[in-house]
Amino acid sequence: MVLALLALAAHYVRAIQYTPVEATQGMAQKIFYVHVPAAWSAFLAYGIVGLCSALFLWLHDRRLDLFAEASAEVGTVLTFIVLTTGPLWGKPIWGTWWQWEVRLTSTLFLFFLFVGYLTLRRSVYDPLERARYSAVVGILGAMLVPFIHLSVWMFRTIHPKPIILKPDGPSLPGSMLSTLLEGFAIFTVLYLGMVMVRYGIGRLQEEKEARHAAAS
Amino acid sequence: MLLRAEPPANGQYMVAAYVLVAVVLVLYVTTLFVRARGLVKEVVE
Numbered sequence: 001m002v003l004a005l006l007a008l009a010a011h012y013v014r015a016i017q018y019t020p021v022e023a024t025q026g027m028a029q030k031i032f033y034v035h036v037p038a039a040w041s042a043f044l045a046y047g048i049v050g051l052c053s054a055l056f057l058w059l060h061d062r063r064l065d066l067f068a069e070a071s072a073e074v075g076t077v078l079t080f081i082v083l084t085t086g087p088l089w090g091k092p093i094w095g096t097w098w099q100w101e102v103r104l105t106s107t108l109f110l111f112f113l114f115v116g117y118l119t120l121r122r123s124v125y126d127p128l129e130r131a132r133y134s135a136v137v138g139i140l141g142a143m144l145v146p147f148i149h150l151s152v153w154m155f156r157t158i159h160p161k162p163i164i165l166k167p168d169g170p171s172l173p174g175s176m177l178s179t180l181l182e183g184f185a186i187f188t189v190l191y192l193g194m195v196m197v198r199y200g201i202g203r204l205q206e207e208k209e210a211r212h213a214a215a216s
Numbered sequence: 217m218l219l220r221a222e223p224p225a226n227g228q229y230m231v232a233a234y235v236l237v238a239v240v241l242v243l244y245v246t247t248l249f250v251r252a253r254g255l256v257k258e259v260v261e
Contacts, residue, residue, distance in 0.1 A: 001245060008241070012234055027227035034237045077244050081237055088233040092226040190241065197248045204255035211259070 001193030007186045011179075019179045031089040037183035038081040039107075041191040043145045045075030046110070048195075049117075050142025053135035065131035066206065068138050069121060070198035072114050074191060079111045094158065102151045103159035110148060113141045127206075 015033040022029035052068035055061070086104065087097040098104065117137045124130035147154075152161045164170045170177055 005241060005245065008238070012238075016230075016234075021223050023223055026223035026225065028224075028229045030230045031233040034233060038237070077240065081240055084236055084240075085233040088229045088236070092224065092229050194245065194248065197245075197252060201248065201252050201255060204252070204259055207259055208255060 001190065001197065004186055004190040004193055008190070011182055011186050014182065015179050019175055020173070022176075025093055028089055028092040031085050033179055033183045035082060035085040035089060036180060037187035038078050038085065040184055041187040042075050042078035042082055043149070044188065045071045045078060045191055045195070046114070046142045046145050049075065049114075049138040050145075053138035053142070056131060056135050057139075062127070062131065062206070063203075065135065066202035067195075067199050068135065069118075070195045070202055072117050072138060072141075073198055074194045076111065076114045076118065077194075078187075078191065079107065079114070083108060083111060099158055101157045101159060102155040103148065103157055106144065106148045106151055110141065110144050113137070113144070117141060127209075 011033070015030050016027075019030065019033070021027060048071040049068045052064045052071065056064040056068065086107075090099070091097050117134055120137060121130055121134050124133060149162070149165070151157065152159050163172050164177075164180070172180065
């Protein structure tokens with residue numbers, strides 16, 4: 001994870017120094033090299049929450065619930081990054097920090113939904129009930145992800161359309177595309193590192209609670 | 217005649233975004249390690 005943070009620093013150098021400046025948007029376009037990978041890894045995190053939650057309801061394995069919790073927390077941090085770097089690009093390009101259009105608003109709802117998921121987990125004391133309730137919320141939250149991705153085609157919106165995950169392939173010069181793909185790799189590794197450490201914390205917390213319960 | 221304008225000077229927004237991302241990630245990773253270390257101590261003791 002520390003190596004991934006160092007790789008992020010190298011990614012900054014590559015994006016600033018060795019990637020061409022976009023003619024119409026200027027340097028602000030380079031926000032794209034962190035904003036889009038952060039969005040990808042946040043969506044990956046929520047997808048894994050949904051998958052682990054569904055598997056938990058089926059198999060009743062507590063480890064799946066703990067992994068879903070870990071992924072939801074990391075996903076919420078990554079969504080915070082998406083929701084703050086987006087306006088930093090929007091101000092110079094759109095002339096406004098925020099627009100109440102479908103992509104931005106639904107991402108904000110997704111963020112609040114998972115803040116609610118994490119709050120719910122701290123409000124229910126019975127571990128099995130907590131796992132069941134949060135699994136349902138986790139699945140519902142994950143179902144928003146494809147809707148958010150497709151929203152730019154489903155609605156009239158000023159948010160740019162995807163330039164990689166689209167039917168006719170990526171439309172980006174090679175030098176910009178390679179920097180963006182590097183960002184995807186770094187944020188994916190960062191996500192995996194953070195989620196594994198957070199999962200370990202969940203396991204330790206569970207062991208601590210089990211010892212307290214056995215002692216009392 | 218077609219004039220090609222210089223790209224707009226808006227690097228401060230990029231710097232703000234990059235600093236923000238680094239700060240959020242470093243803070244979160246630090247809290248993860250602090251939480252993990254505290255729990256390891258408690259569980260081992």
